[in-house]
Amino acid sequence: xxxxxxxxxxxxxxxxxxxxxxxxxxxxxxxxxxxxxxxxxxxxxxxxxxxxxxxxxxxxxxxxxxxxxxxxxxxxxxxxxxxxxxxxxxxxxxxxxxxxxxxxxxxxxxxxxxxxxxxxxxxxxxxxxxxxxxxxxxxxxxxxxxxxxxxxxxxxxxxxxxxxxxxxxxxxxxxxxxxxxxxxxxxxxxxxxxxxxxxxxxxxxxx
Amino acid sequence: xxxxxxxxxxxxxxxxxxxxxxxxxxxxxxxxxxxxxxxxxxxxxxxxxxxxxxxxxxxxxxxxxxxxxxxxxxxxxxxxxxxxxxxxxxxxxxxxxxxxxxxxxxxxxxxxxxxxxxxxxxxxxxxxxxxxxxxxxxxxxxxxxxxxxxxxxxxxxx
Numbered sequence: 001x002x003x004x005x006x007x008x009x010x011x012x013x014x015x016x017x018x019x020x021x022x023x024x025x026x027x028x029x030x031x032x033x034x035x036x037x038x039x040x041x042x043x044x045x046x047x048x049x050x051x052x053x054x055x056x057x058x059x060x061x062x063x064x065x066x067x068x069x070x071x072x073x074x075x076x077x078x079x080x081x082x083x084x085x086x087x088x089x090x091x092x093x094x095x096x097x098x099x100x101x102x103x104x105x106x107x108x109x110x111x112x113x114x115x116x117x118x119x120x121x122x123x124x125x126x127x128x129x130x131x132x133x134x135x136x137x138x139x140x141x142x143x144x145x146x147x148x149x150x151x152x153x154x155x156x157x158x159x160x161x162x163x164x165x166x167x168x169x170x171x172x173x174x175x176x177x178x179x180x181x182x183x184x185x186x187x188x189x190x191x192x193x194x195x196x197x198x199x200x201x202x203x204x205x206x207x
Numbered sequence: 208x209x210x211x212x213x214x215x216x217x218x219x220x221x222x223x224x225x226x227x228x229x230x231x232x233x234x235x236x237x238x239x240x241x242x243x244x245x246x247x248x249x250x251x252x253x254x255x256x257x258x259x260x261x262x263x264x265x266x267x268x269x270x271x272x273x274x275x276x277x278x279x280x281x282x283x284x285x286x287x288x289x290x291x292x293x294x295x296x297x298x299x300x301x302x303x304x305x306x307x308x309x310x311x312x313x314x315x316x317x318x319x320x321x322x323x324x325x326x327x328x329x330x331x332x333x334x335x336x337x338x339x340x341x342x343x344x345x346x347x348x349x350x351x352x353x354x355x356x357x358x359x360x361x362x363x364x365x
Contacts, residue, residue, distance in 0.1 A: 024278020046256030050247030
C-alpha cells in the first residue's frame, strides 16, 4: 500500500524518518527505501533507461547520493519523493551521457509514454500512476492488433511469452537470423503505429 | 511480411545488434535505438517496470552500507559538543564527591535532661503562693546548670 504523499500524517512520519536517516539510522533508511525505491524504479528509471541492470544501478546510486546530501534537503511541505525523483532523473541522464563508453544498451521510451501521461504532472497526479499501467497494457494490445500478424506473432513470442530467440525462430519456422530481422521490422512497425495513433490522439482519450 | 532475399547487410547487422542488446544489455554502433525503445516499452507494459523483490533486498544492503557511512561521519562530527558535555558532567560529579567527603560531620541532636518533678511542683506552687518564688529560682538555676552541663559535654566549653 503506497502512502498518500500529500497527507499531513505521512509528511509528519516522513520528517521523523528523514531525521533518522540523517544520523544513519538503518530502520529509517530502510523504511524510506522500501517506500520509494519501487516507484522510482518503475516510474522514473525504467522509462528512461529501459534496461533493468542500468535502472538498478541508477536506483542504488540515487539513494546513496541522497544519503550523502540529506543535510541539504529542505522538505518545504512536500514529500522527499520528489527530491529523490530529481536525483534519479539526473542519474539516468548521466548514464546516457557515458553510454558510448559503457556500451550499455539504454533505451529511453519516456517520449513514447508521454502521451499517456498527464500533460502537467503534479504530485497528486503522480500518485495515480498505477492506473497508467493498465492503460499502457491496453494501448500496447491495441497497437499490436493493428500491425502485420506475423510481426505481432514475433513480438508476442519474444516479449509477452518471454521465449528465447531460438524458440521464437522455431515457432515461426524461420532461421535464427531471419527471426532477428523479423523482430527488428516488427518493432519498427509497432513504433510507427504507436506514434501514428497516439500522435493523432486516437488513443489519448483513454489515458 | 519478410522475404529472406529482402534482407540487406546493414539491416542484418542492426538485427544482430538488437538481439545482443535484448539478451545481454550490451550496445554496439549498429544498435537501432528506435527498435530497442519500442521493445523496452512493450516489456515495460507487462509489469509496469516492477522491481523484483529479491533485487530490492539486494539493493537495500547497498543503500544500508551507505547509511552506515553517513552514521559514522555524523558520529565523527559530534565529538566537539559531546566531549564538552562529558567533561562538564565529570567535573560536576567530582565536585559533588569532594564536597561530600570534606563536609564537617553534623552532630546528632543532644539529649537534654528533663526537668524533675520537684521543679514542676514548685512551679505550680508559685502560681498560688508568691512565697514560693525564691525556691523556684533556686530550683530553676539548678536545672539550668544541668542543661548547660549537658550541652558543654556534647559541644565543649565556649
